[in-house]
Amino acid sequence: MKKVIDQLVKAVGRENVFTEKEDMLTYSYDAAVLDSVVPGVAVMPENSEQLGQIVKVCAENKTPMTVRGSGTNLSGGTIPSGASGVVVLTGKLNKILEINEADMYAVVQSGVVTATLAAAVEKKGLFYPPDPGSQAVSTLGGNVAENAGGLRGLKYGVTKDYVMGVSFFDAMGEYVKSGSRTVKCATGYNLTGLMVGSEGTLGVIDEIILKLIPLPKARKSMVTVFKTIEQASEAVAAIIAARIVPATLEILDNFTIRAVEAYSHAGLPIDAGALLLIEVDGHPGQVEDEGAAVEELCKKLGAESIKVAADDAERDKIWAARRSALSALARLKPTLVLEDATVPRSKIPAMVSAIQEIAAKYKIEIGTFGHAGDGNLHPTILTDKRNKEEWHRVESAIEELFDRALSMGGTLSGEHGTGLAKAPFLEKEIGHSSILFSRRLRKAMDPDSILNPGKITGVI
Amino acid sequence: MAGMNELANRLKELEDQLVICNRCGMCQSVCPLYEQTRKESDVARGKLALLDGLSKNLFTDPDGVDKRLNNCLLCGSCAANCPSGVSVLEIFIKARAIIAEFKGLSPAKRLIFKKMLANPATFDRLTEWAGKFQGLFTKSEKNAQGTSCARLVSPLLHDRHLLPMANKPFHKTRASVDTRTGRSGLRVAFFTGCIIDKMFPRIANDLLDVLEYHGVGTWIPGGQGCCGIPALASGDRATFEKLVEYHVDLFDSQKYDYLVTACATCTSTIKKLWPSIYGGKASGTREKIRQLSERTLDINQFLVNKVGLHDMGTGVDADGEAVTYHDPCHLKKSLGVFKEPRQLIQASGKNLVEMEGSDKCCGMGGSFNLYHYDVSSKIGTIKQKNIADTGCKTVSTGCPACMVQISDMLAKGGLNIRVRHPLELYAEFLRNQKLIT
Numbered sequence: 018m019k020k021v022i023d024q025l026v027k028a029v030g031r032e033n034v035f036t037e038k039e040d041m042l043t044y045s046y047d048a049a050v051l052d053s054v055v056p057g058v059a060v061m062p063e064n065s066e067q068l069g070q071i072v073k074v075c076a077e078n079k080t081p082m083t084v085r086g087s088g089t090n091l092s093g094g095t096i097p098s099g100a101s102g103v104v105v106l107t108g109k110l111n112k113i114l115e116i117n118e119a120d121m122y123a124v125v126q127s128g129v130v131t132a133t134l135a136a137a138v139e140k141k142g143l144f145y146p147p148d149p150g151s152q153a154v155s156t157l158g159g160n161v162a163e164n165a166g167g168l169r170g171l172k173y174g175v176t177k178d179y180v181m182g183v184s185f186f187d188a189m190g191e192y193v194k195s196g197s198r199t200v201k202c203a204t205g206y207n208l209t210g211l212m213v214g215s216e217g218t219l220g221v222i223d224e225i226i227l228k229l230i231p232l233p234k235a236r237k238s239m240v241t242v243f244k245t246i247e248q249a250s251e252a253v254a255a256i257i258a259a260r261i262v263p264a265t266l267e268i269l270d271n272f273t274i275r276a277v278e279a280y281s282h283a284g285l286p287i288d289a290g291a292l293l294l295i296e297v298d299g300h301p302g303q304v305e306d307e308g309a310a311v312e313e314l315c316k317k318l319g320a321e322s323i324k325v326a327a328d329d330a331e332r333d334k335i336w337a338a339r340r341s342a343l344s345a346l347a348r349l350k351p352t353l354v355l356e357d358a359t360v361p362r363s364k365i366p367a368m369v370s371a372i373q374e375i376a377a378k379y380k381i382e383i384g385t386f387g388h389a390g391d392g393n394l395h396p397t398i399l400t401d402k403r404n405k406e407e408w409h410r411v412e413s414a415i416e417e418l419f420d421r422a423l424s425m426g427g428t429l430s431g432e433h434g435t436g437l438a439k440a441p442f443l444e445k446e447i448g449h450s451s452i453l454f455s456r457r458l459r460k461a462m463d464p465d466s467i468l469n470p471g472k473i474t475g476v477i
Numbered sequence: 478m479a480g481m482n483e484l485a486n487r488l489k490e491l492e493d494q495l496v497i498c499n500r501c502g503m504c505q506s507v508c509p510l511y512e513q514t515r516k517e518s519d520v521a522r523g524k525l526a527l528l529d530g531l532s533k534n535l536f537t538d539p540d541g542v543d544k545r546l547n548n549c550l551l552c553g554s555c556a557a558n559c560p561s562g563v564s565v566l567e568i569f570i571k572a573r574a575i576i577a578e579f580k581g582l583s584p585a586k587r588l589i590f591k592k593m594l595a596n597p598a599t600f601d602r603l604t605e606w607a608g609k610f611q612g613l614f615t616k617s618e619k620n621a622q623g624t625s626c627a628r629l630v631s632p633l634l635h636d637r638h639l640l641p642m643a644n645k646p647f648h649k650t651r652a653s654v655d656t657r658t659g660r661s662g663l664r665v666a667f668f669t670g671c672i673i674d675k676m677f678p679r680i681a682n683d684l685l686d687v688l689e690y691h692g693v694g695t696w697i698p699g700g701q702g703c704c705g706i707p708a709l710a711s712g713d714r715a716t717f718e719k720l721v722e723y724h725v726d727l728f729d730s731q732k733y734d735y736l737v738t739a740c741a742t743c744t745s746t747i748k749k750l751w752p753s754i755y756g757g758k759a760s761g762t763r764e765k766i767r768q769l770s771e772r773t774l775d776i777n778q779f780l781v782n783k784v785g786l787h788d789m790g791t792g793v794d795a796d797g798e799a800v801t802y803h804d805p806c807h808l809k810k811s812l813g814v815f816k817e818p819r820q821l822i823q824a825s826g827k828n829l830v831e832m833e834g835s836d837k838c839c840g841m842g843g844s845f846n847l848y849h850y851d852v853s854s855k856i857g858t859i860k861q862k863n864i865a866d867t868g869c870k871t872v873s874t875g876c877p878a879c880m881v882q883i884s885d886m887l888a889k890g891g892l893n894i895r896v897r898h899p900l901e902l903y904a905e906f907l908r909n910q911k912l913i914t
């Protein structure tokens with residue numbers, strides 16, 4: 018390790034290399050409920066050149082490395098590989114390099130915070146829609162590496178739909194460019210697609226070219242109150258079936274509503290069985306029409322009341338409250354396991370029932386909220402990891418949640434990635450040959466397994 | 478090692494508060510320190526993880542954790558923004574005290590806290606001397622902030638632009654005050670606070686004039702000292718408790734409706750930390766603290782809500798002088814007071830112009846500014862730019878500590894912008910109207 022540290026110091030300067038055990042402890046975890054692992058050294062490059070040098074040092078010494086954006090991922094993607102591992106911090110690679118209004122794209126360094134870019138482009142009348150609940154802190158590099166989704170996935174898609182190109186360092190430290198500044202690009206392999214969702218296992222992302230679209234002219238947000246979560250989930254299915262695509266269609270159960278209200282004081286009705294938070298956007302006329310149609314449908318399906326945000330301030334309050342759901346739930350119990358089961362959207366009512374059955378069967382508390390419009394629910398288990406007996410039941414419940422989602426044609430993860438948390442279950446979803454192919458691909462690109470070992474495909 | 482076990486055990490007292498942090502990382506978006514350094518150990522999540530490690534006996538020596546724990550402005554931005562409701566500041570303060578007791582205070586701090594701050598009379602005498610001699614060490618500049626520059630190059634002073642100590646501290650000109658309740662029917666006690674007493678007596682004098690004008694009776698007991706936050710922030714809980722007991726007794730001897738202060742830091746210390754951190758045994762003190770802290774109000778709050786200033790014929794004046802306002806962390810994030818100072822500024826006939834990031838920390842952070850001047854200045858430079866961008870010639874803020882920092886930053890930038898407490902603006906307004914002299 019000493020040799021690696023010396024070489025890193027040479028590459029980036031003493032002030033950007035951290036080795037004290039206290040600092041190492043703060044790079045041993047992310048936002049997932051997994052045991053932490055303490056790395057050997059952390060290093061904070063200030064520019065692309067230094068980033069490349071770091072990869073070269075790791076490649077030469079066959080030292081495993083894990084890139085860390087803001088460490089907010091929920092699947093253990095930034096948990097380091099151990100005392101012989103390097104953690105690479107992208108915090109200072111945080112420059113927006115270009116916002117091209119004529120061609121509607123932005124070029125950013127991978128450490129730019131998502132909300133920073135979103136705000137910068139909105140000032141110019143442009144829109145970067147992917148908005149994970151963590152957007153105030155998560156980085157675009159982390160978003161690309163996790164293929165992060167968000168509240169607007171239903172109408173606007175997720176991160177992968179906006180990545181036009183990435184440049185990255187491969188496992189040998191060579192600089193690779195993929196994609197282009199054009200909307201269409203059909204040359205060569207789609208390396209960009211390969212990098213999106215690769216969780217730092219195929220390359221270290223340096224710069225990203227992101228597609229921008231025009232900022233919608235009008236928006237309307239509303240909170241619809243339902244007596245039961247079944248009614249709310251029926252309404253979700255009905256809205257989609259009516260060929261209406263809201264920008265956002267979020268569901269919150271009573272549990273979540275109460276936790277969120279306690280934090281945000283946004284005026285959510287705490288005795289509601291479930292809420293749908295809905296936003297329609299587009300041209301003013303379209304917003305009026307779709308807004309009215311959604312209101313009517315919800316009423317028909319038993320909505321007790323519908324409250325439309327009067328102005329931007331009220332709108333912001335609703336969405337800020339929604340974004341706090343995960344952390345607000347965390348107030349209730351010491352440990353919170355946020356799951357990411359995703360089903361085809363017509364199966365939302367069935368999945369909601371399945372979650373309730375599982376909670377009853379294993380005698381555990383599960384709050385449910387999520388991006389109902391795109392079938393991405395977040396059943397959230399509230400527990401205390403220190404209670405071993407309960408923790409066992411939780412683990413069984415999680416496995417059953419996965420099984421039920423898969424049996425409905427769903428997926429293990431809608432947006433949080435595989436990381437360490439879901440690596441053991443991956444084969445269940447993609448099958449044996451796909452796992453083998455993935456491992457061969459990885460081996461070919463990273464023969465010494467230095468790039469974020471253990472994640473996605475497990476040990477190779 | 479036996480020692481470390483004991484430390485770990487004491488830290489376990491905090492476990493129930495520590496486990497609430499689910500490591501979501503949302504505190505990164507508001508931490509002024511993290512914005513500069515991008516280091517995880519600087520943000521609340523990292524510090525909480527370190528304390529957790531210390532309580533689990535993962536370290537063999539508390540120094541490294543202590544150093545990182547102290548690298549913090551105690552601005553409370555993280556706590557105010559934490560969706561999980563982690564009592565971040567309370568944890569940090571309690572942990573600092575536990576570690577300090579375990580390690581023992583440094584000799585310098587022991588001298589400052591135990592010998593100086595803990596004894597208001599000694600403290601007064603020392604600062605009086607400092608006030609007399611400051612001219613030898615600093616030279617005054619002719620600028621809008623009225624700062625001085627260090628004459629001697631001292632590692633602790635750097636190139637600071639210091640606000641001078643007052644020639645005479647407030648308590649020397651008005652040893653104690655006891656005025657009669659007038660038409661308002663209200664009577665307040667005033668907690669002066671060190672910085673106002675020693676650097677801004679003008680604010681205390683304005684306060685007296687304004688309260689008299691509104692027919693509010695004022696009582697200022699003599700012999701006041703420090704609210705205790707500097708000692709507490711350094712982990713010296715004993716001195717803190719001594720000061721709390723001293724003041725609770727001092728303020729217990731007369732009747733009044735509210736205890737007011739013009740210092741955001743003092744208000745938040747009295748309201749939040751006196752009741753939550755005091756663990757002393759003096760009989761009946763807990764209850765007295767509770768009652769006192771419930772009656773404590775920031776002066777802006779008192780004037781706007783209790784005196785009813787906005788109903789008194791003054792109001793928003795778009796033609797008035799443009800003034801921008803900086804939210805002290807201790808006022809907005811700790812106490813949720815941000816409307817009232819703005820209302821007071823508007824009641825003073827000023828045109829309030831919001832700056833970008835008005836509630837972003839100015840970088841002062843008490844002694845943080847002393848020990849980490851570089852980062853403190855970097856944070857302050859953002860504030861300086863945001864103030865300058867408004868084009869205002871006056872910036873107002875409700876905390877004298879912020880006034881010191883902002884003055885330094887503006888003076889450094891050569892900016893012709895004055896720094897005033899909202900109360901001063903209001904007093905100036907009454908004076909211009911010839912309502913007070």
Ligand SMILES: Cc1cc2nc3c(=O)[nH]c(=O)nc-3n(C[C@H](O)[C@H](O)[C@H](O)COP(=O)(O)OP(=O)(O)OC[C@H]3O[C@@H](n4cnc5c(N)ncnc54)[C@H](O)[C@@H]3O)c2cc1C
Pocket residue numbers: 047048083084085086087088089090091093094095107127128148149150151154155156157158159160161162163164165166167168216217218220221222223343344432433469472500501502503
């Ligand atoms: C409160 C909260 C709400 C959330 N809401 C959502 C949500 O709505 N939707 C959603 O999808 N996710 C959500 N997440 C999860 C998380 O925020 C996302 O996964 C996000 O994309 C992670 O970004 P990050 O910068 O924190 O990356 P990190 O957590 O630091 O890293 C994530 C992965 O990306 C890799 N990586 C990071 N940077 C690079 C790089 N430059 N090159 C190569 N690999 C890299 C890391 O090695 C790791 O495997 C939420 C998390 C929290 C705590």
Ligand code: SF4
Pocket residue numbers: 344497498499500501502503504505521522525555558559560561562563565
């Ligand atoms: S302190 Fe609060 S905001 Fe920060 S990581 Fe912990 S829970 Fe999240």
Ligand code: SF4
Pocket residue numbers: 507508509510511519520521548549550551552553554555556565
């Ligand atoms: S108190 Fe302020 S400086 Fe300290 S960790 Fe919290 S936000 Fe950061």
